[in-house]
Amino acid sequence: MSDFDFGVVEYENRLEAAQRLMQRDRLDAILITGEDHFRYFTGFNSPTWVNLTRPRYAVLPCQGEITLIIPTSNTEIASRTSWVRDVRSWIAPQPADDGISLLRDAIRCVPRRYGRVGAELGPESRLTMPVGDFLRLGRELATTELVDAYPLLRELLMRKSAAEVAKIEAIGQIASSAYEALPGRLRAGMSIREACMAFRQELLERGAETSPYVIGVAERLGYPCINLEPSSKTISEGDVLVIDTGSTRHGYFCDFNREYAFGPLHEKLRHIYSIVWNATEVGIQVTEPGRKMGDIWQQMSNSMQHASEAIGLPFEPFALGRMGHGLGLRMCETPSIAPDVNTVVEPGMVLTIEPSMAYQIEVDGETRRYVCVHEENIAVTPNGVSLLNRRAPPEMPTIG
């Protein structure tokens, strides 16, 4: 009784592609510990990753089959969700040896050509096992060098198959519907938390499976950041509410935000919304195979700078470090759409286009520094891009 995200051919293709890169990078094997990498290569899928007590390991050899090393309590998960048949297990928790000797033996059984085994070590990675056990593994493997395989893994996961893009589009459409339904449920006087709970309900009813990222910020005439836990603060007339979500279906994320104005929209906000909306349009239009990430960033930045100056507004960048990123089994993946990033756009990439700018505005006699961030999700095609969610409206929706 299998419950796979994809057909077996998709997993076989992924393993083959990884093995080609492993030969290029001179790796005998790659040790996988992270939830997204696990699901990508093995199919293994369960909410049990929330429990940090029991680690799990997959060994991808340069040739041949994957080995899964998992707690006995996870073997039923593997038999239903994974195409991998070489499954070894131990009764966990067993702090003195939580799978480490099984893992060491599995790595030793891989034919030795390069004496190098890759692991999730580089920038943006997380090794999803105790680091003390990883260091012990390194000592026990002695002459085998443990090196960073993270760039290889991200190079692979960056290029999505058509079946993956379809899953990201499915959750993008669900979240679009949830955002579009929200004005009917929002009213001044409710708290930010209540507004975000209503949004979570809309997501759930429309088929989102998890919503690990739901933020909400609302202040008078704007918002100063886009990553706060929704608070119990009451939303008042004149506030602008921003909501952002990373929600999933079949493990794949959408990631985009929307803004709502309570009461008539201030003239300055109307301009800024329009400037950032247009920069998003520029980002979507200039993204195509062959273009560098840094160039997309520059085009969006130029667009906002020129449009700001045209109406006499000083252009202030927002120190987010980038204006978009990869999207897939993680909410935020490489590459970054940031200055000086030379990664080239390729068909199959899924990206967020996320321009932002800062501005100052007078609120009750005091100058506040706010930001405006827009975000859309796109897939790169052979000739350009396709939008995976429904575009934000060209004017900010108003409530009441």
Next chain:
Amino acid sequence: MSDFDFGVVEYENRLEAAQRLMQRDRLDAILITGEDHFRYFTGFNSPTWVNLTRPRYAVLPCQGEITLIIPTSNTEIASRTSWVRDVRSWIAPQPADDGISLLRDAIRCVPRRYGRVGAELGPESRLTMPVGDFLRLGRELATTELVDAYPLLRELLMRKSAAEVAKIEAIGQIASSAYEALPGRLRAGMSIREACMAFRQELLERGAETSPYVIGVAERLGYPCINLEPSSKTISEGDVLVIDTGSTRHGYFCDFNREYAFGPLHEKLRHIYSIVWNATEVGIQVTEPGRKMGDIWQQMSNSMQHASEAIGLPFEPFALGRMGHGLGLRMCETPSIAPDVNTVVEPGMVLTIEPSMAYQIEVDGETRRYVCVHEENIAVTPNGVSLLNRRAPPEMPTIG
């Protein structure tokens, strides 16, 4: 405009307690990277942890104030949710130096007494930063030794304050209400996924903030495991559905499950449910300050073995490795209620009591191996325990 989980005195107490243990364990400082430890010591609270691009660091010195080292895009979060005032930041992502030189300098500024700095390295820990950066930090700190601080951290977090226990009870009561409301929404013919979506809605409407763990399994006359992503399989008459959740409010988890029988309950299942329900009762009753974790396990195991043998049922343990665990800012914390665990019960501990047994049953002429797991959440008081959720009914609820 602060939005703290607790008053500042609670955080001051936590830091002081940590500093006492740091002197005992001869540590100049502890490096904190994980979400739960961050929230515990600094208050810092945001859904942004889902984004793995930007790491964040807290340095707890053996004397004096905490230093936060966070991306500029996180400083507004810190100013609203954290009591820590020494906040240093950089524009992230910056893969060549994502906060590491700031972190190194902060650690170098801590007075050197022992030449040892602790980090989250031991069994059950996760270092929430790239391991490559951690190894680089170790090289740059040169004569300062990076050692495991995980046992110290868990020793501290294991003993909850009254304010923490109140938060765990709040989410326990919410989840109890959601489970109790569920029979009115369940019917044969719906899928496991639909049943779990209804449960998620009930949790949300009653005030759960996140539900990162919701599993559902339903098969004829039982279930073979308790950690599957809810599938699209249709629930039929004669099935038993198990749902388990780790849901949160203010960051604190509940963790317990419930079972529902579709149609009249099979006689053997009635017995097994009762055996495990009674073992839970034993676990709750024998837990008191001074008792060892291994002893609680033994008493529950004995209870199930005697009760099984009394009705001629062979007793089979379920290879879960334990029958309960700590609960708090993580769904599964130390200690484990497992054989040979000598950790002693103390007032302030919050535990799950989670006995389980396996059994065999004939289904359509074929022998299936199923499990039965019950779980409740308790807090240890000076004299015994208090139940933080509402007890499962003594007989399995039936649907239809």
